[in-house]
Amino acid sequence: YVKKGGLFPVIEAKYGRIGRLVGTGAPNPETGALPKMSKSLNNAIFLSDDADVVQKKIMSMYTDPKRITGKEPGETDPTKNPLWAFHETFNTDTAWVDEHRAMYAKGAVGDVVIKRKLVEVINTLIDPIRTRRKQFEARPDDVIDALKQGTKRANVITEETLALAKKAMRQDFFSRTLSIG
Structure with missing residues (x-):
């Protein structure tokens, strides 16, 4: 660790x-x-x-x-x-x-x-x-907006963590980028 x-x-x-x-x-x-x-x-x-x-x-x-x-x-x-x-x-x-x-x-x-x-x-x-x-x-639309924003933030953090994990395991052959529309 x-x-x-x-x-x-x-x-x-x-x-x-x-x-x-x-x-x-x-x-x-x-x-x-x-x-x-x-x-x-x-x-x-x-x-x-x-x-x-x-x-x-x-x-x-x-x-x-x-x-x-x-x-x-x-x-x-x-x-x-x-x-x-x-x-x-x-x-x-x-x-x-x-x-x-x-x-x-x-x-x-x-x-x-x-x-x-x-x-x-x-x-x-x-x-x-x-x-x-x-x-x-x-205000159900506010709830949906909050969920979407949270998902975007979580995806960015997840991508960063995954990149670090691949690097630590020496499995980072290709870099990938996340595009959120």
């Missing part, structure tokens, strides 16, 4: 703090694990969902089946209750999460309170995305 001018870097994996995002549905009956968020499993919250759809999905989200009245102690393990997986992932108010997790574990707060807070958190997160999406939908 270094001998060839750093052209082919050794790839390093980068991991986020969330391994996979769980869906809104119940655990897999065979494994007991919460399924990943998936369009095909119909357990996903989409960035394109409006506020009412997000509320409907979260309010119908699977939680702890042992809680009938909301006064029973609840499961707060995020690998067993997606409500807490979502709060851990998206709720930046960790003091609120810690306090309400303790209350939930004791049966001092019901699912609805926790879900309503999650609706607020998710909608606050998605609102700027919705706004930007509406702007793009109103």
